[in-house]
Amino acid sequence: MTFCLIKKGLTALAVLSCSTGVALADTYPSKPITLIVPFAAGGTTDIVARIVADKLGRELGQTVIVDNRGGGGGSIGAGLVAKASPDGYTLGVSTLSTHAVIAACNPKVSYDPIKDFKAITNMAGSPNVLTVNPKFPAQDFKQFLAYVKKNPGKFSYATSGPCSIQQMVGEQFKMETGTDILHVPYRGAGPALNDLLGGSVDMMFDNLPSSMSHIKSERLRPLAVAWPTRVHNLPNVPTFKELGLAAVNEPVWYGLVAPSGTPDAIIQKLNVATVKVLKLPAVQERLRESGAEPVGNSPAQHAAEIKKEMERMQTLVKKQNIQFDGS
Structure with a gap:
């Protein structure tokens, strides 16, 4: 059974919102899930996403459809995830590029890598x-x-x-x-x-x-x-x-994120399912063959990774005076 802790003084609307999130998670997913990969097919991000998506769909009982939306250093695909309905049916792959580099380098990027997403897990790291x-x-x-x-x-x-x-x-x-x-x-x-x-x-x-x-x-x-x-x-x-x-000596990572506002109960359900998939020997073998190492941490841990790398890249951009020229 799932419980929601409601602090004294909260409105009925807050209680309803909490209850609705739990109810959605109980029936989630009831239709296919779209996983937006913010880069073209064939690259490392795409390889990791497809390895995990295949087994994740089986674990959740619904197809996970990989949708490649490249362009803008990954910012186009990430922006689509940020603006998607927060119902758990549109997810995205978070990368060092989309959630730290391009956001630190391009002041005109359409999303905030911290505020506009909810972290689910770090799927894999790569040297x-x-x-x-x-x-x-x-x-x-x-x-x-x-x-x-x-x-x-x-x-x-x-x-x-x-x-x-x-x-x-x-x-x-x-x-x-x-x-x-x-x-x-x-x-x-x-x-x-x-x-x-x-x-x-x-x-x-x-x-x-x-x-x-x-x-x-x-x-x-x-x-x-x-x-x-x-x-x-x-x-x-x-x-x-x-x-x-x-x-x-900082490796790159490939995480799983959802739009901000996605119910915590759905985030947790996705985290549990993805971490389980990442422990499958067949998945681990395929990831390692491609040069990636399975991770599978908590939503809070992946959120902390995103924040740390965003701050590191902001410092580097400033010190090296790196300019985004839009090309």
Whole structure:
């Protein structure tokens, strides 16, 4: 049985609202759920979302439909979630990009990443990885850093666009190491990776799942990863923390959020179901194969993660004077 605690002095409307939320949760979901992925199909966010959505639909007894709404660094899809009806039938994937980077970088973004959403859980985390084209004259990070410092302004790093997570990691790296590397923004991670593979740019700070196949085929050389420990599939690649760059050692995450105003009882039901799905061996195996690590924490914990990263990105944007040019 579910109880609502009503403080003395609250109006009948508040009591009714609480009761209605519980009643909705008891019958929820009674129709398919739309999960908005704020990036194009095929990327890391999409991969994680689809792995979880398939099993989550079975757990809830209703289909979870993945709807890719890319554009604006993820802000278009996130904005759609923020404005959706708070009934639990439109959910969104929260990412470091949508709920910290773009919101800190673009003052005109249409939503508040803290006020306009209710956190459900962090589904998975993923390392960032610094890779270089194999033609780059360095075999490890120590050689790489020495070479870059001796040649200020000569080498470039590719990103998926202005105010992207790749740019933020690159700017954090520059700030921590005192290096001068050039930012080359592209319209998406795919074109950026293609030019890195082709040798038009020298390096990239990318999500590991996007680069893993190229690392395995030795078309890219990994030099460092942002993760608490060394990555299982890359045991010889040190973490940024090991290299004395703890501030760069921040992984990315892929969470689940609902519009603000969604009843707490529905949030809790979604949290329990999603955490259960993330504990399934088949789901964990598929996530790890893609380069992501299952998490599954509480709504409060994921809300705290969003707030922490938003504040960190606001500080970085200010220190590095990062400008959003709308491209």
